Every structure is written in structure tokens, then in C-alpha cells.
Amino acid sequence: xxxxxxxxxxxxxxxxxxxxxxxxxxxxxxxxxxxxxxxxxxxxxxxxxxxxxxxxxxxxxxxxxxxxxxxxxxxxxxxxxxxxxxxxxxxxxxxxxxxxxxxxxxxxxxxxxxxxxxxxxxxxxxxxxxxxxxxxxxxxxxxxxxxxxx
Amino acid sequence: xxxxxxxxxxxxxxxxxxxxxxxxxxxxxxxxxxxxxxxxxxxxxxxxxxxxxxxxxxxxxxxxxxxxxxxxxxxxxxxxxxxxxxxxxxxxxxxxxxxxxxxxxxxxxxxxxxxxxxxxxxxxxxxxxxxxxxxxxxxxxxxxxx
Numbered sequence: 001x002x003x004x005x006x007x008x009x010x011x012x013x014x015x016x017x018x019x020x021x022x023x024x025x026x027x028x029x030x031x032x033x034x035x036x037x038x039x040x041x042x043x044x045x046x047x048x049x050x051x052x053x054x055x056x057x058x059x060x061x062x063x064x065x066x067x068x069x070x071x072x073x074x075x076x077x078x079x080x081x082x083x084x085x086x087x088x089x090x091x092x093x094x095x096x097x098x099x100x101x102x103x104x105x106x107x108x109x110x111x112x113x114x115x116x117x118x119x120x121x122x123x124x125x126x127x128x129x130x131x132x133x134x135x136x137x138x139x140x141x142x143x144x145x146x147x148x149x150x
Numbered sequence: 151x152x153x154x155x156x157x158x159x160x161x162x163x164x165x166x167x168x169x170x171x172x173x174x175x176x177x178x179x180x181x182x183x184x185x186x187x188x189x190x191x192x193x194x195x196x197x198x199x200x201x202x203x204x205x206x207x208x209x210x211x212x213x214x215x216x217x218x219x220x221x222x223x224x225x226x227x228x229x230x231x232x233x234x235x236x237x238x239x240x241x242x243x244x245x246x247x248x249x250x251x252x253x254x255x256x257x258x259x260x261x262x263x264x265x266x267x268x269x270x271x272x273x274x275x276x277x278x279x280x281x282x283x284x285x286x287x288x289x290x291x292x293x294x295x296x
Contacts, residue, residue: 047185056180056237057215058206058259087188091204092215099199101190108200110273118273124192131274 036078036085044071047090059092069114070096076138082150100148107148109134109141119144153221153256165211165269167253171220173245176284177254177268178217178229179203181238183290190294197294198240200280205271213267214279216242218256221264230288232262238290242268246282250275 050061070088077083077098086098086109095112106122117134121144134141153171156164179202181187186202205212219229219241233239244254253269271279283295 050185054185055182055202055215056234056239057265059215060206087199089188089199089201090185091201092206093204093209095204097199097201099188099201101188101192104192106190106192110201112273120277 037075040071040074040085040088043088044068047088047096050090054090055092057092059090060094062090062096063094065114066094066096066111070098070111073111073117074098077141077145080142080145080149083145083148084150103148103150105144105148107144155256155258163255163257163267165213165253165267166255167248167269168255171218171244171254171256171266173243173248175244176219176229176241176287177244177247177266178219178222178233178239178241178287179214179283180217180233181240181290181293183236183238183293187290187293193294195294196292197296198280198283200276203271203276203279209267209269211269212271212275213257213269214271215257216266216268217262217264218266221256221266232264233288237288238286238293239288240295241284241287242279242282243284246284247279250278250282252279 044067047062048064048067052058052060054061086100089097089099091097091110095110097108097110099108104124108120110118112118118131119134119141120131122129153168155168156166158164181198181202186199187196188199190197203214205214217232222229222231229241230239247254247268251270255267257265257267259265281296286295
């Protein structure tokens with residue numbers, strides 16, 4: 001997983017790696033990029049606009065700084081060729097989970113604050129299960145992501 | 151019952167384990183079809199994400215909201231009585247959760263007198279809680295539990 005951004009973005013779009021992040025729904029419509037980016041961006045915007053109690057209990061909407069960070073983080077991951085867009089699920093406390101269940105692996109990355117990732121992996125064939133906190137270097141994640149990419 | 155949960159100085163219910171909630175009692179956790187269901191290509195199903203069992207915002211004791219079926223049953227109400235329209239719901243058994251070291255207590259709210267909490271649902275525990283799901287209370291069509 002390369003860590004440098006190498007896509008082309010609209011400089012006018014607020015929702016870009018150089019911009020201010022997810023702030024308005026109109027940011028998404030102003031955004032230009034691959035199709036997955038638009039879909040992911042819309043999903044993140046939807047999640048920060050969730051009402052309190054969206055989960056039928058007392059769940060809070062996703063925190064905008066977490067959504068913004070998760071989107072940038074996802075951009076890095078999606079540089080891996082053949083990687084599909086994960087399920088993007090909100091967590092009741094305002095965090096986000098990115099999850100893939102494919103190619104014999106369950107991979108879940110929880111983001112509970114910007115730059116704070118908790119990773120869960122499960123390999124079905126071996127039954128090997130692992131949970132760890134991901135540090136600022138994403139090396140460890142590179143191997144995992146390559147396993148779930150086409 | 152009645153239950154008398156301990157309350158802190160800011161009128162917030164404190165984490166506790168109320169043994170008046172019987173071991174065989176069911177707890178009800180709501181499931182959002184829009185936000186808690188994921189595609190599992192490995193098993194070729196749509197299923198509940200473990201994200202559905204996250205603690206609620208701001209709780210230092212990692213409380214996960216539930217409805218306490220024992221309270222519902224005392225009023226002869228069905229387990230899905232307070233599940234919002236369009237939402238699904240699953241059940242968990244109190245003894246199973248206590249067996250994982252989690253605490254179960256009531257935490258009534260102005261809109262849900264049957265509301266309770268399972269305290270201690272940290273990230274590493276969430277998977278275990280998901281695996282303890284007993285079954286559907288309000289099923290979501292075509293969605294697997296695990």
C-alpha cells in the first residue's frame with residue numbers, strides 16, 4: 001500500500017486529500033474521481049448526518065473528523081490493485097468500521113479516532129484469528145490488504 | 151423486580167451488575183438493516199456486522215444499549231415491543247454475557263423504561279458478544295446472524 005496520494009482531484013472540492021474533509025453534502029457532488037470515491041464519499045456524508053438514535057437505541061452519528069480521516073485512510077488502501085470498496089459501517093459511539101469478508105478472510109478495521117486503528121483478521125482456512133492496534137506505519141496492513149484484493 | 155440502578159452525581163446510571171436480572175433472561179439488541187448488515191462473500195450471505203455490538207457514545211464503562219426482556223415480560227409485552235418499525239432485533243442471554251465478565255443492569259430512559267446496558271463491551275469483546283447471539287427477535291429477511 002503506497003502512502004502517497006497519486007490520484008487527480010478537483011482543487012475546488014472540499015472533500016479531497018488536500019481539502020477540509022466532509023462538511024457538506026454538496027462536497028460530494030463537486031467531487032471528481034473514480035466511481036468508488038464518489039460512492040465512499042456519499043456513504044461518509046450519510047454517516048455523519050445520521051440522527052441520534054439511528055441504531056434504535058442511543059447511537060450517535062459518525063464524528064466528522066473520524067469520517068474525514070477514514071476517507072483519507074481508505075484512499076491509501078484503495079491504491080492496492082484489485083481491492084474492492086469495503087462495507088463502511090458506523091459504530092454507535094461515532095466511530096467507523098471498514099470491513100471486507102472475501103477471499104477466505106475477514107478483515108475489519110475500526111477507526112475510533114483519527115489515526116487510531118484497531119484491526120481484526122480471521123483466516124477461514126487456518127482458523128487463525130488476530131487483533132492488533134495499527135501504528136502509524138501501515139506496513140503490517142499491506143500484507144493483509146493484498147490477500148483480500150482480486 | 152423493581153430495579154434501582156445506582157446513579158452518579160450527574161444523574162447518570164453507573165455501571166453495575168444487577169442480579170435481579172435473572173441469568174436466563176433475554177436482552178434485546180436492535181439491528182439496523184441499513185447500517186448493520188454487510189455482504190459476506192466468504193459465506194455468500196448478507197449478515198450482521200460485529201459493528202452492531204459497539205458500545206454507545208461517551209460511556210467510559212463501554213456500555214452497550216439493550217432492552218431488558220424480563221421487564222417487558224412483567225408487563226406482558228412482547229420482546230420486540232420497543233424495536234422501532236423497520237429495524238431488526240436479536241437476543242442475548244444474560245448468563246452468557248456475565249460468563250464473559252460483562253455486567254448487566256437497567257438504565258431507563260425517558261423514552262424507554264425497559265432500556266438497559268451491558269457494560270464492558272470493548273473492541274476486543276465485541277466479537278465475543280456477536281457470537282453469543284441467541285437468535286432473532288425481529289428478523290431481517292435474508293440476513294444471517296453470523
